[in-house]
Amino acid sequence: MRLNIQQTAALLGEKDNILILTHERPDGDTLGSAFALCRALQLSGKKARVMCQDKIPPSYSFLYSEIEMQDFEPEYIVAVDVADLKLLGSEFKEKYEGKINLCIDHHASNTDYAENLMLEDAAAAAEVVLQLVIAMGITPDRVIAEGVYTGLSTDTGCFRYSNTTSRTLRMAADMIDVGISVNKINQRMFETKTKSYAALERMALKTIKLYCDDRCAVMEISRKMYAKSGADESECHTLSSIPRQIEGVLVGVTIKETKSGTYSISVRTHEPIDASAICMKMGGGGHKRAAGCSLQGSLLSVRNTILEHVKQALDEVVNTLVEEPDYLS
């Protein structure tokens, strides 16, 4: 069932001992939103804690350094920024399938696996969480504000992507008014690379190839490259935005080989290509301009499958592109 902000706030008001789950390979939005909600629940006198199947990268430690890790038997389980149960990760999916009570999300592709507070036009789950926190009667403190700002900024590429709205910026401004250090967060999130990540990025850049009349760029990251660079998968979210940056490219694809040998695909698009529609055809989902899916098989067959769907999507809009000279390189 779909809930609105007020219904969800009232519902949470009745609950206690709340476990908040993030998606696997956690990013700034799932973590910022989860810890902001956790803090708000704790401030309202409830017990709450956050759990993630994967290790939380050290760069996000500021999000929880002031939050108490409370120990309790969970009575109510909330997933944040998790569009599909399988995005919890295989271990957590098995553990929590059928046990999640509430989902707070902003992905149009959400599979409604629990009672659902879903705002499709929100740039980040953090936008939903902030409205919820306020509806719960909690005034955001610095810890909540840092979580919300981190979610807003990371899901919008530091307010550059097309999902950024005036509301996103107003919410960010409100968080700054609480007294957070924007520079500290931005520097951590956008202006710092580990040496191992920088090494991986160099290798990844070399793999970029153009397809479909140079409208699609594909970048490939192998296990060998992780091993050689020493980079961790968890620090590699921002790689996916690189292929789309090439002039004339409408679809940027990043193919990452996972530990289990399957391939994790990230698709980033420019208007008018719908990344979510492309990924849904391959069993995944996401947003209009940023989506993902998983594929099995050889790298060659995986790449061909993706290119087939990308070509179809490009063919569907090719006539509209002619009228848009900006898209012609």
Ligand SMILES: [Mn+2]
């Ligand atoms: Mn998100």
